[in-house]
Amino acid sequence: MAPLTIRTFLSRGFALSRVNASAKHQLNSLGGKCLYRYSVPVGTRSQSTITSTPIPEITDHFPNIRTHEDLYNLSVDQPEEFWGRLAKSRLQWQKEFTVVSESEVATGSFRWFPDGDLNVAVNCVDRHAALTPEKSALIWEKDEPGQEQHVTYRELLDMVCRLANVLLSEGVRKGDRVALYMPVCPMAVAAMLACARIGAIHSVVFAGFSKEALAARIRDASASVVITTDEGVRGGKVIPLKQTVDAAVKECRAVRRVLVAARTGAQVPMGPLDVSLEEAMASASSECPPATVGAEDFLFMLYTSGSTGKPKGIAHSSAGYLLYASVTHKHVFDYRPGDVFGCVADIGWITGHTYVVYGPLANGATTVLFESTPTYPDPGRYWETVERLRITQFYGAPTAIRLLIKHGDIWVHKYDRSSLRTLGSVGEPINHEAWHWYHTVVGNGNCTVVDTWWQTETGGIMLSPRPSAPDAPIAPAMPMRPMFGIRPILCDEKGRPVQGNDVSGALCIQSLWPGMARTVFGDHKRFMETYFNPYPGYYFSGDGGHRDADGFYHITGRMDDVINVTGHRLGTAEVEDAMTEHPSVAETAVVGFPHDVKGEGVYAFVTLKDNIEEEQAVVLDELKKITRTKIAAYAVPDVILVCPGLPKTRSGKIMRRLLRQIAANRADALGDVTTLADPSVVSLIVEKHRQQNQAK
Numbered sequence: 191m192a193p194l195t196i197r198t199f200l201s202r203g204f205a206l207s208r209v210n211a212s213a214k215h216q217l218n219s220l221g222g223k224c225l226y227r228y229s230v231p232v233g234t235r236s237q238s239t240i241t242s243t244p245i246p247e248i249t250d251h252f253p254n255i256r257t258h259e260d261l262y263n264l265s266v267d268q269p270e271e272f273w274g275r276l277a278k279s280r281l282q283w284q285k286e287f288t289v290v291s292e293s294e295v296a297t298g299s300f301r302w303f304p305d306g307d308l309n310v311a312v313n314c315v316d317r318h319a320a321l322t323p324e325k326s327a328l329i330w331e332k333d334e335p336g337q338e339q340h341v342t343y344r345e346l347l348d349m350v351c352r353l354a355n356v357l358l359s360e361g362v363r364k365g366d367r368v369a370l371y372m373p374v375c376p377m378a379v380a381a382m383l384a385c386a387r388i389g390a391i392h393s394v395v396f397a398g399f400s401k402e403a404l405a406a407r408i409r410d411a412s413a414s415v416v417i418t419t420d421e422g423v424r425g426g427k428v429i430p431l432k433q434t435v436d437a438a439v440k441e442c443r444a445v446r447r448v449l450v451a452a453r454t455g456a457q458v459p460m461g462p463l464d465v466s467l468e469e470a471m472a473s474a475s476s477e478c479p480p481a482t483v484g485a486e487d488f489l490f491m492l493y494t495s496g497s498t499g500k501p502k503g504i505a506h507s508s509a510g511y512l513l514y515a516s517v518t519h520k521h522v523f524d525y526r527p528g529d530v531f532g533c534v535a536d537i538g539w540i541t542g543h544t545y546v547v548y549g550p551l552a553n554g555a556t557t558v559l560f561e562s563t564p565t566y567p568d569p570g571r572y573w574e575t576v577e578r579l580r581i582t583q584f585y586g587a588p589t590a591i592r593l594l595i596k597h598g599d600i601w602v603h604k605y606d607r608s609s610l611r612t613l614g615s616v617g618e619p620i621n622h623e624a625w626h627w628y629h630t631v632v633g634n635g636n637c638t639v640v641d642t643w644w645q646t647e648t649g650g651i652m653l654s655p656r657p658s659a660p661d662a663p664i665a666p667a668m669p670m671r672p673m674f675g676i677r678p679i680l681c682d683e684k685g686r687p688v689q690g691n692d693v694s695g696a697l698c699i700q701s702l703w704p705g706m707a708r709t710v711f712g713d714h715k716r717f718m719e720t721y722f723n724p725y726p727g728y729y730f731s732g733d734g735g736h737r738d739a740d741g742f743y744h745i746t747g748r749m750d751d752v753i754n755v756t757g758h759r760l761g762t763a764e765v766e767d768a769m770t771e772h773p774s775v776a777e778t779a780v781v782g783f784p785h786d787v788k789g790e791g792v793y794a795f796v797t798l799k800d801n802i803e804e805e806q807a808v809v810l811d812e813l814k815k816i817t818r819t820k821i822a823a824y825a826v827p828d829v830i831l832v833c834p835g836l837p838k839t840r841s842g843k844i845m846r847r848l849l850r851q852i853a854a855n856r857a858d859a860l861g862d863v864t865t866l867a868d869p870s871v872v873s874l875i876v877e878k879h880r881q882q883n884q885a886k
């Protein structure tokens with residue numbers, strides 16, 4: 191297949207465009223038309239109602255665009271026009287770009303606005319601080335309800351500049367990596383933006399990760415500075431963050447400084463590497479000229495699990511990422527000035543990066559930083575927060591919705607949710623029951639519900655029922671439609687796009703988009719092998735998809751050895767690697783199984799060495815502890831089954847398919863097991879699984 195290359199020059203306006211002929215053919219080969227059967231016929235509506243949120247930068251210049259379908263088609267057929275215009279109107283540039291995209295799938299070189307410069311902190315803070323200094327940029331919804339704290343754009347600018355100056359005084363320079371291990375709080379947002387201001391690359395490590403997971407991520411990024419807080423507080427529990435950092439940095443020689451902010455004010459031991467962040471900021475200047483940052487310079491890296499034991503540092507660009515975050519935030523959620531945007535994700539995940547921090551702040555919004563849990567102090571917490579803060583868009587995870595359903599509607603009905611317009615779901619498939627509850631009970635049937643599909647690697651939302659024609663129906667429990675500029679395809683095992691509707695396949699993306707990840711930090715080969723080599727010419731998501739009879743997309747789940755536990759991605763190999771470090775363990779195989787709250791649970795099949803001295807129950811306890819200390823609490827297996835052996839092919843490969851069936855209580859549908867080296871082991875495992883289930 192010919193490589194997909196788009197090189198577009200913006201010399202006079204947007205006139206000149208060179209698109210490789212075969213690329214154009216590829217881009218056109220799978221028209222998105224079938225997806226928009228519901229568009230109102232040409233001429234029956236005004237420009238402003240073409241799409242669920244108007245996009246005048248485009249429609250004002252293309253009088254022929256009459257429907258949402260036209261607009262979508264323009265976005266995928268002429269991405270240089272679409273993204274170029276939006277990049278000019280929605281971002282503030284230090285040096286304007288003349289080239290929109292210079293990308294080549296074959297080599298994995300993706301460059302958007304490559305000759306432009308812009309500073310992300312200026313885009314997210316300075317320009318709003320100049321226009322609306324007293325507007326709340328952040329509302330910190332602290333763990334204890336009713337203690338929210340507003341941070342205005344003026345105050346945020348002050349924090350960002352002071353913190354940026356502290357980083358500069360610590361010798362952090364453009365391109366250096368800074369690791370953040372912090373709870374959801376304004377200081378964490380300021381730290382991210384301070385890195386952006388000086389052109390440093392931040393690597394936020396979820397503050398639930400263990401010391402070992404943190405150390406591995408600091409080392410992989412060669413971070414020289416770590417920013418943390420004394421402690422964290424979540425659901426009323428205190429989390430000793432500084433203590434974890436102390437233990438981690440002992441194993442990271444590149445770390446020169448640990449900046450410690452006060453969250454609880456606890457007296458934590460301060461060693462030679464440690465400096466109080468507040469004290470350093472108090473004596474730093476509140477002015478910090480923004481660094482000149484190339485559009486393609488990395489803004490951040492964020493680790494995510496893959497099918498090997500080693501998490502990947504996914505690297506994102508500055509301009510392309512920010513543009514995609516801003517455009518998706520506005521158009522998927524129908525964001526309007528004056529709204530209070532409430533994404534309850536932790537900043538340690540991509541959802542927190544894109545829809546707590548960068549998307550909302552790029553749009554000058556008021557964004558909520560939710561520090562607590564869905565059930566603290568009681569299961570009404572989300573809705574009490576919605577009432578108190580008058581939240582207009584609520585964005586959360588199916589796992590939390592399922593948990594809240596169990597507690598009953600009464601917790602929702604207690605509070606006024608009339609401020610809500612959009613309800614979003616992300617991270618895993620939302621089941622029908624959860625979708626309907628979200629729509630009917632939480633939204634009172636009055637809100638637009640958007641099931642949004644995307645990934646750490648995509649930077650922002652890729653599939654979602656909105657944007658679309660304003661009256662286009664929304665089907666329950668599926669992300670349905672591609673975002674502007676996104677052309678999804680489903681591929682068969684031979685890598686060929688599957689045509690027509692009511693078909694399934696590997697979910698790939700045929701177009702290129704500005705928010706896509708640029709590389710795996712320090713390992714471009716792995717980036718190519720994971721995302722571009724499996725289906726040459728396309729981005730492979732790792733997920734399976736189904737296009738229904740109406741042309742709408744539905745996600746069928748991961749196709750690799752990655753599972754999704756409470757909306758968090760976990761490589762089964764990571765859990766296996768951790769458990770096999772136990773001296774009594776011979777071998778393990780970890781699979782996911784359906785879990786009614788978590789989405790997927792972790793099921794570990796384990797074989798033990800002969801003649802072990804410890805009691806089996808003790809070993810199992812230790813295995814749980816190991817996964818907690820090596821990875822995080824969410825990685826602890828829900829089930830550990832000690833087996834006499836694992837089902838292996840004659841070449842020694844573990845047949846995980848069989849283990850998945852057993853874990854899901856589908857042992858009656860195991861199919862052919864005769865290719866196994868020892869088929870008899872299967873019935874032994876099935877029997878053990880049955881006994882363990884009965885004993886529960």
Ligand code: PRX
Binds near residue numbers: 618644759
């Ligand atoms: O399997 C898909 C699932 O989450 C994976 C991405 O995980 P992560 O990079 O941690 O990002 C999560 C937040 C964007 C995907 O490969 N996933 C995400 N959203 C959905 C989903 N599965 C089904 N439906 C969704 N809406």
